[in-house]
Amino acid sequence: xxxxxxxxSRVICKxxxxxxxxxxxxxxxxxxxxxxxxFPKKSLMLMATSNEGSKATYEQGVEKDKFLINHxxxxxxxxxxxxxxxxDSSFYICSARDLDRENIQYFGxxxxxxxx
Amino acid sequence: SQKIEQNSEALNxxxxxxxTLTCNYTNYSPAYLQWYRQDPGRxxxxxxxxxxxxxxxxxxxxxxxxxxxxxxxxxxxxASQPADSATYLCALGCAGGNNRLAFGKGNQVVVIP
Numbered sequence: 001x002x003x004x005x006x007x008x009s010r011v012i013c014k015x016x017x018x019x020x021x022x023x024x025x026x027x028x029x030x031x032x033x034x035x036x037x038x039f040p041k042k043s044l045m046l047m048a049t050s051n052e053g054s055k056a057t058y059e060q061g062v063e064k065d066k067f068l069i070n071h072x073x074x075x076x077x078x079x080x081x082x083x084x085x086x087x088d089s090s091f092y093i094c095s096a097r098d099l100d101r102e103n104i105q106y107f108g109x110x111x112x113x114x115x116x
Numbered sequence: 117s118q119k120i121e122q123n124s125e126a127l128n129x130x131x132x133x134x135x136t137l138t139c140n141y142t143n144y145s146p147a148y149l150q151w152y153r154q155d156p157g158r159x160x161x162x163x164x165x166x167x168x169x170x171x172x173x174x175x176x177x178x179x180x181x182x183x184x185x186x187x188x189x190x191x192x193x194x195a196s197q198p199a200d201s202a203t204y205l206c207a208l209g210c211a212g213g214n215n216r217l218a219f220g221k222g223n224q225v226v227v228i229p
Contacts (some may be wrong), residue, residue, distance in 0.1 A: 006159070034216070043120075043205070043221040044160070093159045103215045104150065106160035 002098045003027050006108025014116055021079045023099060029074035030096035035067070050077045051073030072083055079113045084115045088089045117118045118143040119219070122206060133195040136179050137223045139206035143188065144218065146208035150183055154222060156204045163204075164191075165190040 013019050023033055031052045032076040036044040048069050049057045056069035066088075068080040077096075081088055091112055095105040119142040129135045139149070148167045152160035165174040166182045166189070173180045179192040193200050203224045206218040 004159075032215075040210075042223070043219040046216060046218075047123055049216065091157075099208070102165055103209075104162055105215075105217060106147060106162060107152075110159045112157065 002026075002101060002104075002106040004094065004096050004106045004108045006094050006111055007078070010112045010114075012114045015085055016083055018088045019081045019084055019113060021081075021092055021113075023077045023079070023108050025075045025096040025098075025106075028096070028098045028100065030098065031074060032073060032075075032097045033077040033078075034095045034097070035046065035069060035079050036093045036095070038110075040091060044093065047079075054112065065072060070071070081113065084113070086115045089093060089113055117179060120144070120206065120208060120218060120220040122204075122223040124139055124221065126226055128228060129181075130228045131196060131198060131229050132221055133196055133225055134188050134201070135225050135227070136197050137191040137204055137206075137225070139189040139191070139220055140187060141208055144187075144208050145210065147211040148209045149180075149187075150207045150217065151178075152207060153206040154205055156203075160205055193225070196221060196225075198227045198229050201227045212218040 005024045007022045033050040035047045038044050047062045050069045050071040052071045058064045069078040093110040095107045120213045121140045150165045153164045154160045166180050177194045181190045203222040205222040206220045
């Protein structure tokens with residue numbers, strides 16, 4: 001399967017700081033990437049759809065000024081959690097859609113964010 | 117309202133037996149359905165995709181069925197092994213709309229040696 005790299009895998013930060021998470025498709029070009037959030041024993045919740053060269057599409061209830069998404073190239077999308085607060089602590093996962101492989105979404109390993 | 121239901125109780129199964137998981141959905145018309153495996157603290161790993169016009173798909177020890185009349189997919193792991201212990205997620209995909217996926221909560225499988 002295709003490879004998606006997500007970095008960092010874990011981050012601990014103080015309240016009020018901003019955290020950037022990177023998602024890279026390593027062996028394919030991804031015009032579309034997705035950002036999810038997952039709480040313990042819950043399903044993946046789609047936060048936003050990131051399209052290369054255009055603005056991200058956010059799901060209802062997701063603050064776009066809080067979760068900044070940039071998809072500047074066909075292999076990289078970033079999610080920045082701005083002015084993080086303890087309630088932002090969660091598991092964030094990205095995925096990239098491979099058009100050459102039946103539009104299957106391939107996922108990164110996830111980022112565990114802990115805001116103190 | 118839209119729902120994707122997977123059994124919340126873990127499936128404990130003896131090594132060598134077949135594990136069968138169910139995914140039921142309501143108020144969706146998926147063009148395809150995917151199954152993923154997720155280990156604790158990790159991102160989901162793609163396993164199989166089955167389209168609405170397909171009844172069954174196989175890959176090695178895995179088999180997926182898709183019944184659009186029952187609005188149900190079954191996921192089978194034959195000759196289960198302890199390494200198959202994980203949470204399995206079903207995800208529904210609708211044509212268009214960037215091919216977004218809607219996920220179930222997942223069903224944990226524990227294979228007992």
